[in-house]
Amino acid sequence: MDEYKKDDLIDSRYIVKDEIGGGGFGKVLSVLDQQNGDVIALKYCTSHSEEDIRRFKREVRIMENIDHENVIKVLYSNVDYNPPYFTMPMALYPVTKIISNLQGDITKVIAVFESICKGINAIHNSGHTHRDIKPDNALVFDGSKIVVSDLGLAKFDERDTTILTRASIYMGTFDYMPPEQMIYGGTRDLDHRGDVFQLGKTLYQLLTGHRPTVLNPDAVPIGIWYVIQKATRQNPNERYHSVDQLLDALHDAVRTTDPKMNPKGMFEELLTVAEENLKINEYDSNNISRLIQLIYSTDDMEDYITLFHRLPNRILQIYASNMATELEPIMEKYKRAIDEKVGNYAFTFAENVAGKMEIIFKNTSSPDVKKNALLSILIAGNRLNRWAAMGDFDRLLQIIDDDTVAYAVADGLREEIYDYKRLYDRIPKKELHPAIQVVWEACEREQNSNI
Known part of the structure; x- marks a missing residue:
């Protein structure tokens, strides 16, 4: 034709x-x-x-x-x-045409994004998945109404897994594709978690004006970065479980930047709920996620440390055990905060750091989380000159026998070699994992060279 x-x-x-x-x-x-x-x-x-x-x-x-x-x-x-x-x-035009007008106005961005989310949520509630979400596939009408369009890749979630397989292998738009869509048959098998990923990429583009081929954390407000990062996790199970959860997290992040809001007051409310749940031996993963997101959104590093240390040890244990990947950016920022601010604290604070970090170290499965927990103890113990904290560091370093963890920790020790070389020889080299022995040897060479 x-x-x-x-x-x-x-x-x-x-x-x-x-x-x-x-x-x-x-x-x-x-x-x-x-x-x-x-x-x-x-x-x-x-x-x-x-x-x-x-x-x-x-x-x-x-x-x-x-x-x-x-x-x-x-x-x-x-x-x-x-x-x-x-x-x-x-329609007047696709949302892509108005992105330049949204820059610098989070309120407008959220309004557009929320309309897209409502449309996708309606698609999910009707038993379907969109599978090709991007600003080009959302349209602007008179009155600034936003509608989701282009359902050419949509599928019936439960009834449509075996048909139309040939063309489904790699269909979609690369910059927005979740990793599971890039494998053989990936588009065919994509579910609502893939839509959450694409919504995260779409939010990034609305905020920055840049296509989301590579995500730059410095281009968006820190609290919203936490939301985008979770929405675009590599593992589908670690993303928000629904569009509603994604929107709730986004609104929480925006509220923390509102000068009329009281982030510390919000933290106390969430913490009270968490503590009440602990009394009956329950926990709400959404509540804990909101707590952690609120901490992560804090710009002041000393406030960050203070709020982090307010978390009960039981919550840290639960979080480390059940939400390891989500904890990774939290611990990376915590280690950075300790590196920058620990000198402002009393000597005994090193034991507080060591106690919190040991709970996380022993309960998490994430090598990166273990690494940053251990490095936080190293920095606090060394900078505050506390033998007890340094002893905790030595003890945890010696029990590392998993290769993946050992290589992650060794890489971290290289980054913090200024602190590590001051106490590396407290443990004989032979008692360390081979990956860490290499860093031990580097410390010895540097010390001998200085002598």
Whole structure:
């Protein structure tokens, strides 16, 4: 079939005015509906492939079954026509066109992003997954209403896992793809957790104006970076479990930047809930995540340390045991805070650091978390000249026998060699893991060279 041109008549009803977009196996035209004189959008299938035609028809079925203000509405469809098509209201432009106007205004960004999330949530609630979320696939209408469009890659979650497999292997948009979409059959098997990943990438682009090929943590507010980082975790199980959770976390992050809000007051409220749960031997992972997110959003490093140390040891144990990957950025920032500010504390504070860090070290499965916990003890013990804390460091260093942990710790010791070389020889080299022995030898060479 030749592509439609200006003034062509479609299905004895629609007169083509112009081509306004398209890609893959569909094109979008502006058309005049002769029945009512309205100018609307018409999307038709441009492919002869039976699989693409079935995919196009499925897109129509999905949209016709969703009635939500933030999901594109089908005005009319004729999937038996050659080529199959459907019509929809005419949008002003895709969200991509307004991103430059959003820069520096978090309130506007959140409003746009929330509309997209509401549309995706409606798609999820109807039993589907979008699988190709990006600013180009959200449209702006009169009155600044935002709707999600382009459901060409959408699927029925429970009923649609074995059809349309050939074209599903690598379909999608690379900059927004979660890692599980990049493997064989990945698009076919993608679920709502993949949509959460793509929403995280979309949020980053709305905030920064840059395509999310590489995410730069310095380009967004620190609290919102925590949200984006969790939404775009490599492991789908470590992302937000729903769009609602993602939105809640985002609103929490934004509130911490509002001068009218009291982040410490919010922290106390969340901590009270956590402590009450502990009394009945329960814990709410969402509550703990919000606590940790609030701490992470704190810019002042001394406040960061203070809030972190307010966490009960039982919560630290639970968090380290059950949410190891989520703890990684928290511990990286904690180690940095200790490095910058520990000199402002009393000598005995080193034991407080060692006590908290040992709980985390012994309960986490993450090599990076173990590394930063151990380095925090090293820095605090050495800078505050506390033998007890240095003894805790020695003891934990000696029990490392896992290769992955050992190499992570060895790498960290190289970074903090100024502190490590002051006490490396407290433990004989032979009692350390071979990966750490190499750093021990480097300390000895440097010491001998100085002598």
